[in-house]
Amino acid sequence: MYQEDSYIKEFEATVLDVIGDKVVLDRTAFHDGEGGVQADTGYLEAAGARYRVKAGREGDEVVHVVEGQHSLKPGDVVKGVLDWEPRYRKMRLHTAAHMLSAVLYRKHNALITGGEITPEYARDDFSIEGDMNTVRRAFEEAVAEVNELAARGIEVKVYWLPREEALKIPGITKLAERAPPNIPVLRIVEIPGVDVQADGGPHVRNTAEIGQVKILKIENRGRNKKRIYYTV
Known part of the structure; x- marks a missing residue:
């Protein structure tokens, strides 16, 4: 999403896949750290819970690496919130x-x-x-x-x-x-x-x-x- 609009601070997305602490969304405004620009950090919010994440890349997918335990699963609708100042x-x-x-x-x-x-x-x-x-x-x-x-x-x-x-x-x-x-x-x-x-x-x-x-x-x-x- 940042390739179309780099000023998106919050967005809604659907979880496509979960591999351990890595969450793949159907769309994201988190930059994955490619090209020498440090990856974005922020939060994913779902069902009243808030999870700290850092973006990364696995193959062709942007992944959101969750700190600590989480209960996210495919099909969940989440709100992504970027740490905007950094x-x-x-x-x-x-x-x-x-x-x-x-x-x-x-x-x-x-x-x-x-x-x-x-x-x-x-x-x-x-x-x-x-x-x-x-x-x-x-x-x-x-x-x-x-x-x-x-x-x-x-x-x-x-x-x-x-x-x-x-x-x-x-x-x-x-x-x-x-x-x-x-x-x-x-x-x-x-x-x-x-x-x-x-x-x-x-x-x-x-x-x-x-x-x-x-x-x-x-x-x-x-x-x-x-x-x-x-x-x-």
């Missing part, structure tokens, strides 16, 4: 991450070699060459540009394209070692004039929601691998 921070950081990768790709031909987005911070590894003074300057200039672009209040577009058509777009993925999933239709996240990427995760609707991106730390992780930690 989810929204991840959305802000996720959109900022797309903008940062776009600026570094355009200016330095840098690709992402690893990363993680949590509610508190994001980290990205980039294939960028040079000594640490040069790299630090490149990161600082890129973050300054991201802040200037974000402040313009650019509307973020989400749409779907056939895979073959999407792969013709330059820079449709900025991951060094990972191609878009081998599915016939790809979800595209576009920040007009800044970035176009195939992406399955939740984002903000407008770049103004990001706020100010602030560098926390920069590290040398080896040749062609420089890490930046940042927050909003």
Whole structure:
């Protein structure tokens, strides 16, 4: 559901399957943690009971891993409630991450070699060459540009394209070692004039929601691998 509307905080769904502590629903707004964005947490409510859950993935299914004992069974109607504040921070950081990768790709031909987005911070590894003074300057200039672009209040577009058509777009993925999933239709996240990427995760609707991106730390992780930690 978050692929259509990342702002859904509560929803109703039906339990399809239960495997121990893992509950599969017919629909969900919980992000499963794919793509380096930390999985969502929250609650499932049913029949007067409230169960703490964290989302995950088992094969092709999003699962909701329940803390402790539960009595959920197939056919039960549940209410899902997301922990909204951490989810929204991840959305802000996720959109900022797309903008940062776009600026570094355009200016330095840098690709992402690893990363993680949590509610508190994001980290990205980039294939960028040079000594640490040069790299630090490149990161600082890129973050300054991201802040200037974000402040313009650019509307973020989400749409779907056939895979073959999407792969013709330059820079449709900025991951060094990972191609878009081998599915016939790809979800595209576009920040007009800044970035176009195939992406399955939740984002903000407008770049103004990001706020100010602030560098926390920069590290040398080896040749062609420089890490930046940042927050909003």
